[in-house]
Amino acid sequence: MSRIxxxxxxxxxxxxxxxxxxxxxxxxxxxxxxxxxxxxxxxxEDGNVLVTRSADNKEQKAKHGLYRALIHNMxxxxxxxxxxxLELVGVxxxxxxxxxxxxxxxGFSHNIIxxxxxxxxxxxxxxKGKNPIIKLTSHDKQxxxxxAAKIRGFRPPEPYKGKGVKFVGEExxxxxxxxx
Numbered sequence: 001m002s003r004i005x006x007x008x009x010x011x012x013x014x015x016x017x018x019x020x021x022x023x024x025x026x027x028x029x030x031x032x033x034x035x036x037x038x039x040x041x042x043x044x045e046d047g048n049v050l051v052t053r054s055a056d057n058k059e060q061k062a063k064h065g066l067y068r069a070l071i072h073n074m075x076x077x078x079x080x081x082x083x084x085x086l087e088l089v090g091v092x093x094x095x096x097x098x099x100x101x102x103x104x105x106x107g108f109s110h111n112i113i114x115x116x117x118x119x120x121x122x123x124x125x126x127x128k129g130k131n132p133i134i135k136l137t138s139h140d141k142q143x144x145x146x147x148a149a150k151i152r153g154f155r156p157p158e159p160y161k162g163k164g165v166k167f168v169g170e171e172x173x174x175x176x177x178x179x180x
Contacts, residue, residue, distance in 0.1 A: 005040075005064035008048035009072045012079050017044050024049075024071060028078025031119070031139040035074060037067045049075070077139040084148040085168035086134040089157065093165075095124045095132045102134070106155040106165070120147050133168065 011017055018025040019042050025034045039060050041052045051068040053060040076082070088095055094105040102122055104112040116122050116136075120143060123135040134151065138144045148167070157164035159175045166172065 003065075005051055005053070005061075005068045007068065008050050009068065009075060011044070011047050011049060011075060015075055015079055017049055017075070019044060024074075026071070026074040026078050028075075028139070030078050030081050033074045033078060033140060035067075035070055037063075039063050040067050042067070042071070073141045077141055081137055081139050082141045082144045084136045084144050086136070086148060086151055087166055087168050088132045088134070089166060090155075090163035093132065093155075093163075094126065095134050096126075097122050097124050102151070104151070104154060112154055114151065116147060117143060119143055 015026065015028045018027075022038060023034055023036045024042055025032065039053070040063055041054070043050045043052070049071050051064060051071065053064045073082075088104075088106070090107060092105065092107060096103050097116075100116045100118060100120075100122065102114045102116055102124070104114065106112060119140055120136055120138040123137075125133040125135065136144050136148055152165045152167070155164045157166040157170075157172050159173060160177055162172050162174065
């Protein structure tokens with residue numbers, strides 16, 4: 001029995017949810033998201049979205065919780081939005097943006113220039129004496145995570161000094177260096 005799938009998803013004020021032809025559409029103040037689904041039934045009742053399954057086989061149990069979680073993420077995204085913060089740890093590591101272009105100096109012989117999707121708002125914060133921070137915001141949780149993972153993939157944090165691109169608040173597994 002899926003405990004997550006059985007929970008109804010509350011629809012906040014100002015959000016419209018439309019279910020038609022195995023596609024759910026969620027509209028809100030921050031944007032519009034669509035998701036197709038199969039093997040489960042989705043109904044909108046009394047300001048809640050209910051996800052039900054017809055059988056108890058393994059595939060339907062898995063998709064029951066999956067689609068409920070995806071619908072919850074869509075509703076949260078169009079009402080509040082999703083944010084990921086990345087921190088650049090290392091001497092000379094810098095980040096700057098002009099519109100949707102992000103320029104990263106990560107210790108390579110050249111700067112990395114990355115074009116960010118228009119749905120993602122990007123902000124770089126550089127204060128003297130602190131590590132630069134890249135702030136990504138969007139209504140689509142999957143897109144924010146994908147862009148953040150791509151940026152982190154250019155220079156993942158290394159275990160000895162912790163230099164690299166890491167998420168704010170991420171706990172790194174550190175190793176002891178050479179002992180003399």
